[in-house]
Amino acid sequence: MLDIILSPQLFFAAAVLGSLYALIGLGLNLVYGTMRLLNIAHGDIVMLGAFSAFWWFTLTGFSPLLALPVIAALGAMIGLCLYILLFRRQLAQGLDPVVIEARSLLLFFGVSVVIQNVTALLFTATPRAYRHLDEVFRIGDLAMTGSRIAALACSVVLLIAMLVFLKKTLFGIEVRALIQHREAARIVGINVEKVQIVAISMGFGVTAVAGALLSMTELITPFMGFRFTIASFVVIILGGLGNIKGGIMAGFLLGLLEIYAVTIFSAEARSILIYGCFVLAIVLRPQGLLGIGKKA
């Protein structure tokens, strides 16, 4: 048993999955944190990113890594469209955050059902995968496929870039101010509308990229999204809302937990574990997901 637990192979798998969870959680943090939009379609953006990468690779034959900027732009466009069509009016009315959360939940649920079924209608529900960078690299006992190394490297670079962006640039500070306290952010002269637009575009863009990277390591289907929606909520509950570093750590922790649960128990343990963590996290924090600056 101990040799399983200490195996570098599992550790590597956990790092790959964890880095993707961290990235997806970061996307949700930007959307939920700044606007209190309960995005239960978040996992479906992961799915769209994964399908874009799949079709890019299948149709052009070029590496999906080359398509990452395009996929990021695509995710950002979807976020922007949803913001303009569904949420700008709701957010501008100055409604109670509780009302905004409840409505956004129903709206995103509708959006999620539409995205999943349009995808299934266009591409059928058959699971898909592609082979790219599948040569194996070995370091001692550790065997790694090129695609996993690439996914891990890309997501770590992106995580660091986002972290630096949010910590060091003026715009990043504005985003974090909005996450901490919306009204106070407005009072000190932050252009809330502009920050919201950039936050939702960036959040969706990052999430779509995570989906593209994920498609290099796993089977993809139009209905794969739920799992990632739930996982991203677990990540932001565990890490604390608006706490970017905490979220990243929580992502890696969840990846680790999941890989070990699947190895030690069975593949079904994965869902039980994720939903179990999710239920426990909410029940133990009944004041809500807000790690900081709880507003009544």
Add this chain to the structure above:
Amino acid sequence: MKTANIIIAIPAAASALYFLGLWAGPYWQIVALNLTMWIALTQSWSLFSGLTGYISLGHAVAYGLGAYVMASLFREWPIWLIIPTGGVVAGLFALIVALPVLRVRGPYFVILTFGLAELVKFVLLAVDTALGQSSRLLFGAPNTQTLLLWMLALAAAATLLRHHIGLSRFGRGLIAIREDETAAETIGVPITRYKVAAFALSTVIPGMVGAVMALRSTYFEVLQVFSPTISFTIVTMVIIGGSGDARGPVMGALFLVALAEILRGLSPQLYLIFLGLSLVLFVIFSPNGLTGLLERKPR
């Protein structure tokens, strides 16, 4: 709607549906069965979620537990005993989880009920897999006509229950919780007891509905009867119909069952796409649903 009206309306609608099913042939029997099933489910859901404002995305669990009880006990117990047992099991499960779950408020309650429902689904799936039982067949179930009769009784019971509780002291207390939970507590509404009671009560009829529907499909699979689509459809129906009184869930169920019958022949995906779109449109343009639209006109 006045009580006198509802006492006339329910038997009238029920017998109309029954005779429609009887005379118009098997296709309409199944449509009538689906419609009454959704009415029974949405009215029960509305008893808790409509009155208290705690939107539950977990009522598929009640339905699934009822179906699970039927699949497990079929041929061992008489059917007339299994159906209420399904309701009791669903109600007991709701009672057990109620206290921790109902401490959570607002949107977190919504996603929590969803997560809990998925957790129950995967746990039962693991249990079934461990027991080597991935699916069960139910041979010798009663015919659709009998099931329709039972379902009509359940739908009528759910509608009456929803109507009466809406007008009772208990129901007023639940509405007070929806409007302002803290204020309700201050003026002496026993909020915890009321919420727990309404939550458990709202799952009993869905449990019985699940038990009856297991007989209809004659094929039982955990993934199917605990499907989150059931919970989502209930919520969408009530949002579309409006949750103000007992009419809303009926209108929402009519609207979506009609949509399903028109589109399902073309493709199931198309139906779900329209379901999602109508949810989005109603939330944006008419948050009070079809009843809200009807009431706006005369003014």
